[in-house]
Amino acid sequence: MPKYRNSLNFDRDEKDPLMTRRSFLALMGVGACIAGAGALFNASVLGFLYPNAMKVPPSTFSLGRPDDVLTREGKVFNARQKVFIETSAGRVRVQTAVCTHLGCTVNLVDTGYSCPCHGSTYDSYGRNTGGPAPSPLVFFKVYKGASGDLLVDKAQATLDWNDAWFTPVT
Numbered sequence: 001m002p003k004y005r006n007s008l009n010f011d012r013d014e015k016d017p018l019m020t021r022r023s024f025l026a027l028m029g030v031g032a033c034i035a036g037a038g039a040l041f042n043a044s045v046l047g048f049l050y051p052n053a054m055k056v057p058p059s060t061f062s063l064g065r066p067d068d069v070l071t072r073e074g075k076v077f078n079a080r081q082k083v084f085i086e087t088s089a090g091r092v093r094v095q096t097a098v099c100t101h102l103g104c105t106v107n108l109v110d111t112g113y114s115c116p117c118h119g120s121t122y123d124s125y126g127r128n129t130g131g132p133a134p135s136p137l138v139f140f141k142v143y144k145g146a147s148g149d150l151l152v153d154k155a156q157a158t159l160d161w162n163d164a165w166f167t168p169v170t
C-alpha cells in the first residue's frame with residue numbers, strides 16, 4: 001500500500017510537509033498545462049475578434065488609394081520598402097531595389113540601376129548588365145485589396161515587366 005494517496009504525493013497530516021521533487025514537478029506540469037490552455041484560448045479569442053479581412057500577410061504593404069497613386073507619373077523610390085514604384089497611364093508596377101548580389105540598395109540612374117556596393121549595373125527593366133549581380137531585379141505583384149487600397153505582395157515576384165503592370169478597375 002502506498003504511503004501517500006494524493007496525486008501530489010505528500011502527507012496532508014504533516015504539520016510542515018516538505019515538497020518533494022516529484023510533487024514540485026507535478027505542480028509545474030499542472031501549471032504548464034494551465035498556461036498552455038490559456039494561451040490557446042487567448043489565441044482563438046483574438047482570432048475570432050479580428051476578422052479575416054483585416055489580416056494582411058507580413059509580406060504585403062499598401063501603396064495607398066488608387067486615385068492618389070495613379071495621379072503620379074514616373075518612378076519613385078520607397079525607402080521603407082526598398083522598392084521603386086512606377087506609374088504610367090493609369091497603371092502601376094513595383095520593382096525591388098535590393099541588389100541581387102549581396103542585398104545593397106540600388107540607385108536609379110540614367111541607364112537603369114546601379115549598385116553602389118560592388119558596381120553591379122542593371123538596365124531600365126532591371127536586367128543585370130554588369131558587375132557581380134547574378135540575376136535581374138524582380139517585380140512584385142500589385143493588386144487591389146478588400147479595403148480598396150493598392151497592395152503589394154513581396155512574396156509574389158515576376159521577371160515579366162509587362163505582366164508586372166497592374167491597372168485597377170474603377
Ligand code: FES
Pocket residue numbers: 099100101102103104115116117118119120131132133
Ligand atoms: S551588393 Fe550590389 S553589387 Fe554587391
